[in-house]
Amino acid sequence: MGFFSGRVTFARYRVEGRRPRQFGPEHLDRLADHAIGRQRLASADGVEVGWTAGDHILDTRFELAKNVVNDALHFALRIDAQKVPADLLRAYYQTELEALAAANPAYHAVLLFRVENPDVPAAEMAERLAAPLGKPVTAAGVRKALQRAHAKFADLLLDEVASSLEGPTPELLCAELRDLDLLRYRRSALERRQGRGQGTAPYQSGRTPGPA
Numbered sequence: 617m618g619f620f621s622g623r624v625t626f627a628r629y630r631v632e633g634r635r636p637r638q639f640g641p642e643h644l645d646r647l648a649d650h651a652i653g654r655q656r657l658a659s660a661d662g663v664e665v666g667w668t669a670g671d672h673i674l675d676t677r678f679e680l681a682k683n684v685v686n687d688a689l690h691f692a693l694r695i696d697a698q699k700v701p702a703d704l705l706r707a708y709y710q711t712e713l714e715a716l717a718a719a720n721p722a723y724h725a726v727l728l729f730r731v732e733n734p735d736v737p738a739a740e741m742a743e744r745l746a747a748p749l750g751k752p753v754t755a756a757g758v759r760k761a762l763q764r765a766h767a768k769f770a771d772l773l774l775d776e777v778a779s780s781l782e783g784p785t786p787e788l789l790c791a792e793l794r795d796l797d798l799l800r801y802r803r804s805a806l807e808r809r810q811g812r813g814q815g816t817a818p819y820q821s822g823r824t825p826g827p828a
Contacts, residue, residue: 639689644678651676652694664696715772722749723765730762770805
């Protein structure tokens with residue numbers, strides 16, 4: 617809500633430097649230059665930050681009569697974040713875990729164990745995974761398998777997102793991952809795939825096509 621029409625939270629800061637004698641149009645211009653929506657490039661984590669003028673959360677019209685009150689400059693900070701819905705993220709996750717299990721049961725077992733037991737050290741992981749895998753496992757082997765499983769899972773997830781797009785190019789796939797708030801987690805996999813691609817050519821899934 618804007619601070620002229622609803623509730624507001626606030627923080628107090630100590631501002632250093634010379635204090636202006638009075639606030640004027642030049643200060644409003646500086647606010648307008650950094651108003652919400654003026655960012656040309658989205659940040660890697662999908663968060664956009666900017667100033668608003670106070671009437672409502674979309675208000676970016678900074679005016680002397682409205683924003684300079686009792687020799688004080690009034691404005692608000694707005695933070696927008698794009699987050700993938702939890703149910704969609706779980707669906708993607710479950711789909712790719714099933715694909716990983718079918719392709720490589722060992723990778724699936726290691727990755728699933730790590731997700732369910734994030735604080736267990738590699739040596740204990742090796743002991744507890746020996747029985748499910750049916751063979752002795754070393755801590756070094758677990759770490760290597762986990763690294764490869766993460767990479768394989770990332771590739772599968774890229775395939776799943778790409779299959780939901782029509783004629784996906786690397787740029788379109790990158791934008792979709794950013795919208796889903798997955799780019800920061802899968803950037804290295806995307807860069808690997810683009811390194812094997814050709815510029816802006818349509819994205820090619822790494823999966824083997826099934827029978828027609």
